[in-house]
Amino acid sequence: MTQDEMKRDAAWAALEFISKDSIVGVGTGSTVNHFIDALATIKDDIRGAVSSSEQSTAKLKQLGITVFDLNDISELSIYIDGADEINDQKQMIKGGGAALTREKIVAAVAGTFVCIVDSTKQVELLGRFPLPIEVIPMASSYVSRELEKLGAKPVLRQGVITDNGNQIIDAHGLQIIDPLALEQQLNNIVGVVTNGLFARRGADIVLVGSSSGTRVLK
Numbered sequence: 001m002t003q004d005e006m007k008r009d010a011a012w013a014a015l016e017f018i019s020k021d022s023i024v025g026v027g028t029g030s031t032v033n034h035f036i037d038a039l040a041t042i043k044d045d046i047r048g049a050v051s052s053s054e055q056s057t058a059k060l061k062q063l064g065i066t067v068f069d070l071n072d073i074s075e076l077s078i079y080i081d082g083a084d085e086i087n088d089q090k091q092m093i094k095g096g097g098a099a100l101t102r103e104k105i106v107a108a109v110a111g112t113f114v115c116i117v118d119s120t121k122q123v124e125l126l127g128r129f130p131l132p133i134e135v136i137p138m139a140s141s142y143v144s145r146e147l148e149k150l151g152a153k154p155v156l157r158q159g160v161i162t163d164n165g166n167q168i169i170d171a172h173g174l175q176i177i178d179p180l181a182l183e184q185q186l187n188n189i190v191g192v193v194t195n196g197l198f199a200r201r202g203a204d205i206v207l208v209g210s211s212s213g214t215r216v217l218k
Contacts, residue, residue: 001211004030006118007082010209011035013216014080014116017205020045023073025106026060027081028053028099031116035080036060050076052106053099054163070106079110083117083203084129084196090115090203090217091179095132095196098162104194107201115203119210126179130155130170132196137167139191146189147171166193 001009011034018024018039026036026049036056039049040063048066050073051057060067070076081103083092092115094100107113131152135143144154152171160168176182179199186195206217 003118003120006209006211007031007116008034008209010116010118010207010214012038013207013209013214014038014114015042017078017112017114018042018046019077021047022077023047023068024049025076025079025081025110026051026056027079027103027106028056028097029082031082031118032056032080033059035116036063036065040065050106052081052102053097055097055099070109076106076110078112078114079107080114080116081107083115083121083198085123085126086115086117086121086203086206087123087126087179090206091126092198092202093126093129093131093196094198095134095168096129098132098134098157098160098168100132100196101134101162101164101194104198104201107198112205113201113203114205114207116207117209119208122208126176126197127174130172131174131176132157133169133171133186134162134164134166134193134195135169136191136193140167140169143189143191144169150174150185164193
């Protein structure tokens with residue numbers, strides 16, 4: 001089974017967690033694209049979706065799924081999204097697709113966060129994947145200097161502007177022993193909008209696509 005097939009298997013398995021007449025939080029990325037395809041097959045059984053990016057919004061609308069503004073709903077029962085890395089504590093690095101801030105907002109609102117990944121995303125220690133950090137453009141040099149003090153090698157992601165009009169700095173070379181503490185520390189740097197550590201709000205359920213099928217981790 002190819003990596004893309006493992007992604008697809010995990011994505012389709014997420015349909016099991018969707019309740020009838022619900023509004024579904026939808027993330028961003030290649031695995032989520034498979035999930036949106038799957039969601040379209042039950043679009044008449046749900047009220048619609050809340051999206052974490054303009055890219056996902058466009059695909060949802062193209063497939064005839066109603067997209068709600070998060071401010072217009074009072075509750076969100078479930079959020080489905082992928083991850084760039086995930087550890088055994090269901091803490092993640094996200095933001096490879098530059099949608100980390102909106103993803104973090106939707107995840108915070110959702111009652112249940114279901115993370116869909118292929119088995120290559122499972123790690124013992126977070127940090128091999130460069131940690132994305134969304135920054136206000138005028139603060140990018142200052143934030144980079146602060147990251148260097150933490151032992152990171154910051155690299156401004158060229159040609160990328162987030163849906164919020166900001167920039168992404170990828171922090172390379174971190175070994176993240178305490179994700180919860182580092183998430184808070186990075187967010188305290190002036191000019192940082194948020195960072196791609198999802199430790200305070202980790203996943204509740206992880207669906208891991210592998211060559212032997214999809215495993216459910218709770």
